[in-house]
Amino acid sequence: MALEGDQVKANVILPILNKCVAKEHQRQRSLSDHLWIYVYKVYPNGTQRVLFIASCTDGYLGKYPIFVFSPIPYAYLDDNKYVPAIRLLATRMVENIDPSRVYSIFGPEVVTRKLAAMWTRRTRIPEVPEPYYHAKISYLRPQDLVDTNVAIHPNDRIRIRPAHAGDIPQIAQLCWMFAQEGPPFTLSERRALREAQILHDNGEVWVYTVRQSGQPEESARVASIVAFTRNTNVMATITKVYTHPDFRGQRRAEQLVREVCRYLFSTGKTSIALFVGIENKAANVYHRVGFLGLGRHDPVMDGIDPWIEIGFDRNCVELGHW
Incomplete structure (x- = not known):
């Protein structure tokens, strides 16, 4: 499973999915109020490769943003060949999610910026001027x-x-x-x-x-x-x-x-993930503990990527919490 193969990047989706499945098995709640959208490629030999996953879920304090995950290395995500897949993701979101539910989208920056722009074009709900959160993902082993x-x-x-x-x-x-x-x-x-x-x-x-x-x-x-x-x-x-x-x-x-x-x-x-704001001095704290890619002179590392949360006009959406 794509999520289990990269659990650090999947930390915004996989743990919540696991909790929801466990609760449904215990008959504590139905999954009908949660949604996961998968966009995948099918090869001629029949094998499938997941390209993007978006989740529409909620927590104990409110509804979560639309979380976005991709197993594709960040350096390749800006390739135009993935634009049709992101467009398909936006289309499926419009078909299955009430626009007022999407108060923000959080995911890898290059994907989130494209997806948010596509969402705005389809729903006519503008983005807020400044991102709610601009962060870097890091991890520790x-x-x-x-x-x-x-x-x-x-x-x-x-x-x-x-x-x-x-x-x-x-x-x-x-x-x-x-x-x-x-x-x-x-x-x-x-x-x-x-x-x-x-x-x-x-x-x-x-x-x-x-x-x-x-x-x-x-x-x-x-x-x-x-x-x-x-x-x-x-x-x-x-x-x-x-x-x-x-x-x-x-x-x-x-x-x-x-x-x-x-x-x-x-x-x-075997790994611990976290997000830290791009301009947040707390990055120095995590760097001293050993979290990767947060030091001033640390080399560029695969998996230490920029993420962004883009919000939408609060007159048109219902704000959640995370």
Whole structure:
């Protein structure tokens, strides 16, 4: 299967597909409200090759963007020979998805720009002036993990661990603050609390806590969180990293990300994926942990590609959340 063959790039589709199939088998929900569109080539000998996959799915906080995946190496995606396949993908989207549902498209940049333009021509719904998200995909393997000692303030007593139920209010605050910095996908305090509860219940969030020497354990503050919510048996995706402004510039997130990665590898994961904004200084944090292709002088690498989320006129669509 194309998705399983490149799980890092497929991290926006495969884990969600697996969850949906598992829930349908358990009769918890039907797949009728989800859609996956495959565009593939059939060769004369009858073999098939997947070119593009688009998903229209939802999560616990709202509907996801249209996610796009291709197993084709990024360097080849700009070839005009793939334009008919992207055009066919746009046609099938128009035939099967309500235009108001498509509030954004997220995928490899060269494909997403073409697909979004085709979608606008067919639906007359214009793109928003600026992309919602312009990022680079990166990944880490066990052999890439960089083990570095980070100095800790002598009066600090820190813990890096899976979140406890008692952490939920502070995690919710950080989830709310994270969303406020990424419009238009903001959260109310109530929905942020729901997100924190789900992250805890699913065992998908770790915390970095700090308290002053001599102070009781209950005085500890959650300085930083790391969530990993799109996972398969062999691949994990770090989907949220946030440090409270009071603790920034102290390499707290770096320590937490490193320990989370070490934990994920101990559970059998062979790769960890993440997206980081093109202009986001957090790339330096991930580079120090060992994520590939994020250093200033790192060579161009296959699989470390630009991705973009292009949104559409919010007067014409219903905004979701991811």
